[in-house]
Amino acid sequence: MKYEILPWLTLFLPIFSAAAITLFTLKHRNVSALISIGAIVAGFVMTLVFIGANGFQINTETAVNWLSIGQAPSGLQIDFGLKLDALSLMMMLIVTGVGGAIHIYSYGYMDEDRSKARFFAKLSLFTFSMLGIVLSNNFIEMFIFWELVGVSSYLLIGFWFEKPSAADAAKKAFFTNRLGDFGFLLGILMVWSAASSLNFAGVQDALKWSPAIAESLGTIGGLLIFCGAMGKSAQFPLHVWLPDAMEGPTPVSALIHAATMVAAGVYMLCRTLFLFNADALHVIAYIGGFTSLLAALIAVQQNDIKRIIAYSTLSQLGYMVMAVGLSGPTPAMFHLTTHAFFKALLFLAAGSVIIGMHHEQDIWQMGNLRKKMPVTFWTFLVGALALSGVPPFSGSYSKDSILAQALEQKNYLLFGVAVFVAALTAFYTFRLFFVVFFGKEKSKAASHAHESPLVMTLPLVALAVFAAIGGFIGIWNNYGSQFIAEHETLSVVQQVLEPLKNIGPMLAGLAAAAVGIFVAFSLYKNVTSDPLPAKLGGLATAMKNKFYFDELYEATFIRAHDFIATVMDVIDRWFVEGFCIGLVRGGTDFTGRALRLVQTGNLQTYAFLFVLGVAVVLYLVLGK
């Protein structure tokens, strides 16, 4: 392996930049921004150089021992290491590449914010944590970075912490994630107790050579590990935090809650795929499918531009998780990669719209923006087409590969769900598109909207290019080399025509997209208010209210939690503090008061006791 130092540098540059900004340049907003942008762009270049020198097909580790308990072969050995293979290298490219574009975009987006420096410090901290997840070679290291990502996500969602809604959303995201992480931690403990190793390769070997270990790990171990992914990738029933996380600045939504962090769950599933047996994979597939359907239905009736895209993210994450569950890590990672491009693009374009509209997020206040914001309009169109799965945009390739995987596994139910969700996706995406960019201006702000500066539109264009061509530039090849034993490398032309080999899913996907776009066009071309609630009635209200999941959780889990907290409070107050601690404290107090009476303050009493003491000592020494 050549240039082994480069991945290390890529990993640690962002944390240095975060430290430098926090310690030295917090007062200089633009210097801070440039440090942070420099760190991630340098990381991107170094990743490219490393891949150029070594190719994608390497599969190595470089590690230092970080913690060692007990003797070397049997005890607990935890490395701090980097795992370098096609999977992690591609993810590095996504994190530093898409992340870099978003960093540059943030330079323009956060220009008016007085805490720009703080924003970039946190963004760098996040980049460090995310690269850590991607590169870790063992469970503990991954878990540490996993939590770091949770923390930086908390900090960034709550970036405008003076807004109560943002502070609440940050807390909600953190707690929900912690819930999933608890399961993840239990899963890690199970893996350790079953396989006596925490290194990914070590566990994989152990499972391969000894079926007994796989048996002792069972379905439960896999599902516990999946809990972590459920939290981070916002799968049902822990999906509630992601839409609220949109309270953060839009670049954060693009970077963390669309392109990278929420993908960490899917990435982790692919990394630890060897742990899951058939039953666990089944559960994973159905949870993914259900999430994608649920989120797509909710997205149809949202009116906040960022929330629509957020629910779309949920839905697409459900797709990826479903693909993993259908034993298709390659389609899942393929979709993750293209999704990172087009969803980051959609978020950044939405951010550009929001800035152009002076922080208005309701789509029914917009309209006819295609003339005022041409670059945003065209790039958004590319993103929307890619998300809807219209060929030859990247989304169609990855979505078709997932549909094909469902067919190959003969899971017709999930195939049907996926096709239906594809239609819904096209529908809500173009509902948003037509309402925002066509029709009449629905408010004054829309008539006075203006195009964003170059520093914001350039990243849009760069991402749009990849959202358009991402389907056939070799992403499939790279992931294929990771997961498929006899894998043939395809040329670009072959990749363009790849879906034609599997014509059924491709036609289904295409038809779904066409139906969705057509319905959206006929319903939403030139309307000033939403015609759908009148047609759907109660269903629309339920969709609008997110199927009342927040209310349900409020009434059940939060109530139950409050009840337990009250009981614990009583126990703590009366038993622990009143009885246990009170006894010790009261006993000491009583003894002290009793002994205090001895101190009469009378000189002669002291003298008498002193003499008595001497007499006793003399008797003891001489008397025997």
Next chain:
Amino acid sequence: MNVGLEHYLTVSFLLFALGLLGVVMRRNLLVIYMSLELMLNAANLALVSFSRFNDKLDGQVLVFFIITVAAAEVAVGLALIVALYRKRQTAHVEDLTSMKL
């Protein structure tokens, strides 16, 4: 009657006990102080008699030192008592209980 070591020591013990009794029983600081001196001199007597009956001079030399130091100590102690009297207008130990909590 032949006066032996035990007689001297008995006297010394009686003197010491009287002094101790004075320290513990009497209420006036000055008297307590005098009783203390009495105990000191009881010790001196014991030292001198040991010295005499052992045919060594060490004890008597030590007694000289004790008398010298006691003189200095008396000067300091009396000064303290006078100072205390001036401050509190009393030399009775019952009135001096500020060490009590």
